Amino acid sequence: MMRSIRWKLTSSYLLLVVLVLVIVTAYVTQALHRSYVSTYAYVVATQAKVISLMMREYAGKRNLAELQPMAQTLKWRKEAIIALIDATGRSTGPDAAASPELEKAFAGEESQAVRFDPATGETRVFAAAPILGPDNRIAGVVQVSAPEAWVWRQLRRMAPALGTASLLGLVAAFIVGMRLSRRITRPLEELGHAAERISTGDFASRAPVDETAELERLGRTFNRMTDRLQQTIAEITTERKKLEAIVSGMTDAVVATDRHGTLMLLNRAATDLLRADPAGALGRPARETIQGDRLPAMLEDATASGRITAEELPPGSVGDRVVEVHCAPYRDDQGEVIGAVAVLRDVTELRHSERLRRELTANVSHELRTPLTSIKGFTETLLDGAVRDEATSRRFLTIISSEADRLVKLVDDLLDLSQLESKRVTLDLRRVNVAALVAHTVDKLQPLAQGSGLLLEQAAPPEVWVTADRDRLEQVLTNLIDNALKYTPTGGRVDVRVAQADREVEISVSDTGKGIGPADLPHVFERFYRADRSRTRGSGGTGLGLAIARHIVEAHGGRIRVDSLLDEGTTFLFTIPQNG
Ligand SMILES: Nc1ncnc2c1ncn2[C@@H]1O[C@H](COP(=O)(O)OP(=O)(O)OP(=O)(O)O)[C@@H](O)[C@H]1O
Ligand SMILES: [Mg+2]
Known part of the structure; x- marks a missing residue:
């Protein structure tokens, strides 16, 4: 069991007082006993002396045996024994064994002794005095004794007083002990409370400083320690927060x-x-x-x-x-x-773009190779002699020129795309009338449509305006219509429509062509992606048109999407916001 300092202090204080009381009581009792015994011995001795003087009066006339009854009348207490011993050493009354005080009395001296008395079986106070006869010779001796226990009886009478005093002393000691320990423990308790508060994280808490020297030092040291602790914790916290901020950021x-x-x-x-x-x-x-x-x-x-x-x-x-x-x-x-x-x-994006770059290199090489091979083939044939035949050489040179055009277009598209992708293109934003733009583009492509036997129609409300780069929008529109014309068989139709939506303009190009399969649909906006490679190769496309279109639309803050059903037709739709 844990005992409080207060309890320990009070109890040791009490123990100390009890110890002092016991020692003092023992000493006082001893001293009192000695003093009582000597007083008592003096009384007994005086008694013996008085009796011896009285007996002297009668010693000449009667013998000691006759004086015995008279001597007994002088007994002042029942337990007192008065013995008269004649000159021969015989007792005339109660027994009186040989003893030092008797010997001294026979030698003419009064004396006393405290000793154990075998006859009564107790310690007694003895006194003896000589009885002188008329001739001044020793006629006998009177011996008086009384139990020493009387002294104790006397002392015992003081016990209640002593007890009361002790009790009062103890109570006083208890009260003083409690107060004193309270005085010492209170600052300690407060220190303890402060320590508890600090342990729960309240570092602003301080211990009261007591004026007692040791406690004052303790309190001050404690507070200094708390200061340091608070400071250190603050430093650690700041460091940790810094680190956390770095790591989390x-x-x-x-x-x-x-x-x-x-x-x-x-x-x-x-x-x-x-x-x-x-x-x-x-x-x-x-x-x-x-x-x-x-x-x-x-x-x-x-x-x-x-x-x-x-x-x-x-x-x-x-x-x-x-x-x-x-x-x-x-x-x-x-x-x-x-x-x-x-x-x-x-590194998903990183790896993805790395892959795209690798693919781009492969694709570009591949796309360049086809026209270059063709050009080289026709040039060699011409060099081998075909140049001499004018009709053949004209046909071959036309093919070479168209392959060169294809190369130029490919390089232009690539350059365009790379600029759009790297966001290096600045849009030349102006107010553009959408109906006028659509009419212009449709008119431009009308001959191509007629050449392919296709119907190209447009429907646009007249006063629809957007803020956009006119040439770039025309580029998108041209590519979409060109695709529609390219991938729609003869007899089909292509419709260009403009619709005003919520703060944006929707432009759609629909055709009744061969459509795009669901597997290809999500990829048509990727560069070099062609749905049907074997067939489109002939159409001369590079697969960059839609990638460029998507970049242009997105640069305007718009969206482009495609809906298509295989063998039924395709609709491309893009939006241009009007607040831009
Ligand atoms: N209207 C359409 N109908 C069917 N397929 C289409 C249509 N428009 C595009 N596609 C498919 O999407 C592919 C990508 O079109 P994109 O315009 O990017 O390339 P391209 O027309 O082949 O070449 P480029 O436009 O560079 O000359 C086409 O090759 C074609 O397979
Ligand atoms: Mg195209």
């Missing part, structure tokens, strides 16, 4: 586990990437909270081996993303591995 995802694989840290990028709930995930095993087992395994490996590892996780490990993971162990001051930290970078 990182674009790379950071995940840390301790040596048991428990999740210790997840920054914002990590919770986004791993789709984890930080509140539920922290403090739980990484294996339970992180989807897929590759990342937890890497963290475990780094913790177990103490080595840095790097790996690229394919889609499926962390959702559908491609993630580059660098995993490193972290150590304590002794160099012991106490966990691992992984930095994850979402």
Whole structure:
């Protein structure tokens, strides 16, 4: 059981008082006893002397035996014994054994002694005095004795008084002890309360400073310590917040586990990437909270081996993303591995654009190769002699010229696309009348439509205006109509319509052509994508037109989409916002 200082102080105080009382009582009792005994012995001795003097009066006339009854009348108490002993040493009354005081009395001296008396079986106070005869010779001796126990009886009478005094002393000691200990423990208790408040995080709390020297020092030291603690904690907190801000603000995802694989840290990028709930995930095993087992395994490996590892996780490990993971162990001051930290970078876009770049190179090379091969073939035939036949050489040169045109278009489109993709193109924004633009484009392409035996129609409300780059819009429209004409068999029709929607203009190009299959539909806006390569090769398309169109529409803040049914027709629709 824990005892309070207060209780300990009071009890030791009481113990001390009891001890002092016991010692004092023992000493006082001893001293009183001695003093009482000597007083008592004096009384007994005086008695013996008085009796001896009285007996002297009668010693000449009667013998001691006769005087005995008279002597007994002088007994002042029942337990007192008065013995007269004649000169021969015989007692004339009660027995009186040989004893030092008797010997001295026979030698003419009065004397006394406190000793054990075998006859009565108790300690008694003895006194003896000589009885002188008429001739001044010793006629006998008177011996008086009384029990020493009387002294104790006398002392015992004082016991209640002593007890009361002790009790009062104890009560006083208790009260004083309580007050004194209260005086000492209160500052300690307050110090304790302050310490408790600080332990719950209230670092502004201070202990009251007591004026007692030691407690004052304790209080001041405690407060200084708290100051330092508050300061240190504030510094640590700021440092931690700084670090947290840095880690949480990182674009790379950071995940840390301790040596048991428990999740210790997840920054914002990590919770986004791993789709984890930080509140539920922290403090739980990484294996339970992180989807897929590759990342937890890497963290475990780094913790177990103490080595840095790097790996690229394919889609499926962390959702559908491609993630580059660098995993490193972290150590304590002794160099012991106490966990691992992984930095994850979402490289999906990077890998995607890398792939696109590779594909682009392959595609461009391929597209360049076809016309170049053709040009080279015809040039060699001409050099081999065909040049001498004018009709043949004219036909071949026409083909060479058209292949060169195709090359120029391809290079122009590529340049255009690369500028649009790198957002290096600035739009020349003006107020554009949409109906006029559509009419102009349709008129421009009408001969092509007629040449292919197609009906090209337009329907546009007259006063619809947008703020846009007129040439770029014409480029989009031209490409869409050109596609519609290109991919619609003879006898079909192409409709260009303009509609005013909520703060934007919708322009659609529909045809009754061969349509685009559902498998190709999502890809038609990708560069170099052609739905039917074998057939469109002949049409001379490069597959860049729609990619360019999408970039132009999006640069205006609009959207482009396509609806199509195989063998029924296709509708391309794009919007241009009017507030831009
Ligand atoms: N109206 C349409 N009907 C059917 N297929 C179409 C239509 N418009 C586009 N496509 C398909 O989408 C592909 C991509 O069109 P895009 O305009 O980008 O390329 P292209 O017309 O082949 O070449 P370019 O326009 O560069 O000369 C086409 O090759 C074609 O397969
Ligand atoms: Mg096209």
